[in-house]
Amino acid sequence: xxxxxxxxxxxxxxxxxxxxxxxxxxxxxxxxxxxxxxxxxxxxxxxxxxxxxxxxxxxxxxxxxxxxxxxxxxxxxxxxxxxxxxxxxxxxxxxxxxxxxxxxxxxxxxxxxxxxxxxxxxxxxxxxxxxxxxxxxxxxxxxxxxxxxxxx
Numbered sequence: 001x002x003x004x005x006x007x008x009x010x011x012x013x014x015x016x017x018x019x020x021x022x023x024x025x026x027x028x029x030x031x032x033x034x035x036x037x038x039x040x041x042x043x044x045x046x047x048x049x050x051x052x053x054x055x056x057x058x059x060x061x062x063x064x065x066x067x068x069x070x071x072x073x074x075x076x077x078x079x080x081x082x083x084x085x086x087x088x089x090x091x092x093x094x095x096x097x098x099x100x101x102x103x104x105x106x107x108x109x110x111x112x113x114x115x116x117x118x119x120x121x122x123x124x125x126x127x128x129x130x131x132x133x134x135x136x137x138x139x140x141x142x143x144x145x146x147x148x149x150x151x152x
Contacts, residue, residue: 006066007066007070009063010062010063010066010067010070011063011067011070013059013060013063013081014060014063014064014066014067014068014076014078014079014080014081015067015078015079015080015081016030016033016034016080016081016083016084017033019032019033019080020076020077020078020079020080021078026077026078026080027077027080027083027110027113027114028083028110029080030080030081030082030083030084030087031080031083031084031086031087031106031109031110031113033080033084034083034084034085034087034088034091035087035091035106037052037084037088038087038088038091038092038095038102041088041092041095042095046095049088049092049095050092052088053085053088053089053092056081056084056085056088057085057134057138059081060081060082060084060085060130060133060134061128061130061131061133061134062130063079063081063130064079064081064082064129064130064133064134065128065129065130065131065133066130067079068129068130068133069129074129075124075129075132075133079133081134082133082134082136082137082138083109083113083137085134085137085138085141086109086113086137086138086140086141086144087106087109087141088141089109089138089141089142089144089145090105090106090108090109090140090141090142090144090145090148091105091106091109091145092145093105093142093145093146093148093149094145094148094149097148097149101148101149101151102148104148104151105144105145105147105148106144108143108144108147108148109140109141109144109145111144112140112143112144113136113137113140116136116140119139120136120139120140120143121136123135123136123139124136
């Protein structure tokens with residue numbers, strides 16, 4: 001029974017409560033699904049925001065690994081908890097800036113996540129699979145947030 005419960009929890013977290021099951025652009029759906037979390041985190045101290053990012057990353061490695069293994073895929077498109085973490089990082093870096101800067105961070109994250117310039121592309125191949133799924137988006141989120149900080 002705990003195995004079935006763990007499988008269900010991994011599925012819901014990996015797909016970010018179903019966002020990753022969107023028939024088109026599941027990564028974008030996952031990023032948009034992270035916006036309410038970002039809004040909530042903006043009402044908390046920065047330390048809480050950082051803690052939630054770290055927790056999401058850690059849980060995301062586990063959920064992505066388990067879900068990918070159960071599906072027999074290396075990087076299922078339906079896994080979007082990585083987009084959630086990347087979005088919350090990118091938008092979190094400009095959380096005290098304008099709404100425009102926060103939206104720019106979101107768009108920049110999606111661009112970096114899709115384009116995957118070096119070193120992001122290299123990081124996505126880290127093993128185990130769950131870490132590779134997560135780490136490229138964490139790096140893309142960091143890059144997008146830093147770029148958004150440079151926007152006047």
